[in-house]
Amino acid sequence: MGERKGVNKYYPPDFDPAKHGSLNKYRHSHPLRERARKLSQGILIIRFEMPYNIWCDGCKNHIGMGVRYNAEKKKVGNYYTTPIYRLRSALTQHQTSPSDPATGKARRRLRPTSFYCKRFRMKCHLCVNYIEMQTDPANCDYVIVSGAQRKEERWDPQDNEQVLATEHEEKKKLETDAMYRLEHGATDQGKLQRALPTLSNIQEAQSAWKDDFALNSMLRRKFREEKKVLQEEEEKDQALQAKANLSIPLVREAEEDRRLATLLTYRSPDSYEDKQKQKRTEISSRSWFPSAKAGDALKLPGLGTKTSSSPAPCDHLGIVRRRPTDVPRGLASLGDATETPCALPTSPTAGPSGPPHSLVPDYSGSGSDSDGE
Structure with a gap:
């Protein structure tokens, strides 16, 4: 854009070189445009x-x-x-x-x-x-x-032992005065001897970077080794994420984690197939028939051995229990049977001392209305 503004090759039809002189005068603008606004x-x-x-x-x-x-x-x-x-x-x-x-x-x-x-x-x-x-x-x-x-960062060059430029008068004196030049040379030799240890250290530090080809090869070799290790770790992480169905990035294993893992003892859990096989074995080893114990019926849910604090009276329930006598059932009359209201036993385990009772009323000895007639 700057070049287009500086070099404008479009000349309008009404442009007159004799009258306007240049395109800038024709457009009443400066070659520097915005830079020359003031x-x-x-x-x-x-x-x-x-x-x-x-x-x-x-x-x-x-x-x-x-x-x-x-x-x-x-x-x-x-x-x-x-x-x-x-x-x-x-x-x-x-x-x-x-x-x-x-x-x-x-x-x-x-x-x-x-x-x-x-x-x-x-x-x-x-x-x-x-x-x-x-x-x-x-x-x-x-x-x-x-x-x-x-920010004040100016200092005297002599304070930090910088190389000072030779002034014009001193340079002229070195060229014309031989004795001054000799003394100046001896001073320079003394400065050189004092600076030799520092120069030796600088040369030794720079010698480590002298062979740039060997340094580059060593650096590239190290980079390839690190890249190979990183690729192997990435493959292991991807395999673990695919196995555990994880979408979160994994943290690198540290030495502290490895040390703590050695202190823990884990029992290898059974796989899903092993658990299913064990279940099938248990089911196949069971008996197909239920147990014949008398108390198994009481072990069903809702049928516990809970006893009531007081027996429910039979007359309250409207039940009349008839106890049969020793007379044969065919010779028995209506008055032979005794109607005695009784209560239920307090405990299912304690049986009655007399003959067994029946919860169903016995109507064999009673006559109907039609028989009496």
């Missing part, structure tokens, strides 16, 4: 990359070095013939005031000969705060004017 104010929209780590004053979040923003670039002055740019972000009124400590601290860092000529203004991507920065050609650096604080 060009009348001397502001150009650029893509600015954060030169160092900072903390935003609005949201107090850390913004790392290399984060890019759409910044407003504006020239505010020159340092000799070098233009100075300022990166400025829109802030609230109390943040952009001259008494802002961040602004005053940034200004105190600059040399008196530096002039803030151009600014860069961008909005924080984490809040509504605007950050303003500008160039410092005298120190070859960027200075935060407002909206953020710099």
Whole structure:
């Protein structure tokens, strides 16, 4: 899309090169399009990359070095013939005031000969705060004017034993003064002797990565072995899931689980087929006929040996028991039989002392109404 906007090859019919000059003038647009929307104010929209780590004053979040923003670039002055740019972000009124400590601290860092000529203004991507920065050609650096604080990571190269660049005067003296060059060489030899142990350790550490082909082969071999082990474990898990009909992922076996499993003793359960076979054997070994014991009938459900606390009277139930006499049944008359109401025995186990009683009334000795007539 950017290339299509920059290179527009369509010329309308009413375009006149002598009158319009270019397509941009014909369409009253700028070649930079949206980037030049504030060009009348001397502001150009650029893509600015954060030169160092900072903390935003609005949201107090850390913004790392290399984060890019759409910044407003504006020239505010020159340092000799070098233009100075300022990166400025829109802030609230109390943040952009001259008494802002961040602004005053940034200004105190600059040399008196530096002039803030151009600014860069961008909005924080984490809040509504605007950050303003500008160039410092005298120190070859960027200075935060407002909206953020710099993470201080600057130090003296001599403190951390960095290699220092030779200054112009010292370089000229080494070329012209032989005695100074000899003394400087002896100093360099002393530094080399002191740095030999460190250099030896660095070389030894780097020698482990010297043969990259062997290291690559070893790494690929290890990867193949681990991949084979993982495939075997996956096949075992899939077989176990298919056997147990499980859909949940299985956790890897740990040494602690294996140790606890050895402390437990399990009895191998019978399979379903074995249980069915055992049931069939038990059924086939049973007797086909019921037992002939007298008490088996009482063992049926609902027929227990429960006894009542008091016997039910026969007269209450309306039952009259007739006890036969020694006279033969054919010679017996109506008065020979004695009607005696009695109660049921209190216990089924204790039988009567006399002749056996019948629960069915005996009407053999009684006559009917028709016989009497």
